[in-house]
Amino acid sequence: MKRIFYMPDGTVSVMAMARPIKDGEDVASIFDHDMGKFDDLKALPFDDVEDDSVPKRDENRDKWRYRDIAGKKELFIDNTIRLKREIIKDADDALDAELAKSNPDPVKVIKLQRDRENAIKLPPKYHERKEKV
Amino acid sequence: MASVAVTYDFSANTTAASAEVDQNFTDLVNYINNRNDGSATWDSLKATSATATVLTINNSTGTNSIAVFQDNGSAVVTIPDAGGITFAGTTPATPVANTLYKQNVVKAFGAFDGTGTPGYGTNGSFNMDSTITDNGTGDYSVSINTNFGSAVYASIISAAYTGTATITSIGTSGTKAAGSMRMYVFDSAGTALDSTEVNFILIGAQ
Numbered sequence: 001m002k003r004i005f006y007m008p009d010g011t012v013s014v015m016a017m018a019r020p021i022k023d024g025e026d027v028a029s030i031f032d033h034d035m036g037k038f039d040d041l042k043a044l045p046f047d048d049v050e051d052d053s054v055p056k057r058d059e060n061r062d063k064w065r066y067r068d069i070a071g072k073k074e075l076f077i078d079n080t081i082r083l084k085r086e087i088i089k090d091a092d093d094a095l096d097a098e099l100a101k102s103n104p105d106p107v108k109v110i111k112l113q114r115d116r117e118n119a120i121k122l123p124p125k126y127h128e129r130k131e132k133v
Numbered sequence: 134m135a136s137v138a139v140t141y142d143f144s145a146n147t148t149a150a151s152a153e154v155d156q157n158f159t160d161l162v163n164y165i166n167n168r169n170d171g172s173a174t175w176d177s178l179k180a181t182s183a184t185a186t187v188l189t190i191n192n193s194t195g196t197n198s199i200a201v202f203q204d205n206g207s208a209v210v211t212i213p214d215a216g217g218i219t220f221a222g223t224t225p226a227t228p229v230a231n232t233l234y235k236q237n238v239v240k241a242f243g244a245f246d247g248t249g250t251p252g253y254g255t256n257g258s259f260n261m262d263s264t265i266t267d268n269g270t271g272d273y274s275v276s277i278n279t280n281f282g283s284a285v286y287a288s289i290i291s292a293a294y295t296g297t298a299t300i301t302s303i304g305t306s307g308t309k310a311a312g313s314m315r316m317y318v319f320d321s322a323g324t325a326l327d328s329t330e331v332n333f334i335l336i337g338a339q
Binding site: 002011015016017030031033034037038039040051057059062064084085120121122123 | 271327
């Protein structure tokens with residue numbers, strides 16, 4: 001079981017057991033106890049869900065969002081989100097493509113380098129919608 | 134307590150009539166017991182042996198502390214039932230070199246794999262609660278079983294990564310509380326990174 005906390009910005013935090021569960025232990029009670037230690041979690045709405053209803057945690061973890069469907073919150077991966085690492089990769093790919101040409105445009109190369117530098121300066125948790133690109 | 138005269142002069146290889154020894158030995162045992170009844174005090178205690186454990190303090194099946202060391206009547210070091218050492222007392226403004234005080238003992242630690250569902254594993258934590266909260270890539274919250282006295286304590290955090298990225302920034306979010314801490318791991322491009330190994334040690338006043 002995992003506890004999903006619904007953050008005001010649409011993201012989620014996921015509390016999970018960090019050790020094996022002992023016989024007879026009530027995991028919800030353990031979650032109740034531990035969430036009380038976090039000022040940023042204890043007042044948030046949450047749901048306890050089975051492990052297999054949470055997406056596989058991978059490089060898209062920061063795209064996890066929730067939405068309300070018929071009064072119930074649903075967790076989903078928002079693929080319209082473009083993460084900072086993807087912005088940097090796109091900048092890298094564009095620069096590599098220009099440099100791979102037989103006659104790269106020097107002005108364009110400098111501009112693409114500048115785009116990449118600006119992408120690196122973005123805050124670590126920065127993301128944007130792909131539609132804006 | 135009135136002084137008790139021990140009338141027999143014990144010395145090495147003393148031989149005596151059994152009745153006399155029994156009588157005087159009983160006097161001696163009674164004397165020790167009366168001096169050790171919890172209300173009387175010994176001026177000092179010294180035990181020496183080159184062949185055996187010099188001092189054994191056994192509280193048997195009792196549940197009280199095994200030993201309490203006091204300074205002017207106040208406990209400064211306690212060995213509680215079932216073991217451990219508890220430090221109390223006041224740390225001097227200038228700490229004595231190579232000395233343990235209640236502040237400089239490690240109060241909590243943890244080590245976990247930050248990919249997938251983070252977990253401490255066997256022997257991977259001390260004084261940490263049972264859960265880890267995943268707030269996103271490279272973003273973890275942990276809670277402490279026996280809290281610190283305040284949100285001011287030292288957190289030493291390290292991370293390792295088996296991929297090609299270089300970890301350049303590891304730290305707390307600034308939302309540390311007496312009973313919890315949130316930490317981040319970033320790579321050299323300032324991007325959040327799931328670390329294969331996150332380690333932390335917490336030291337401070339409880």
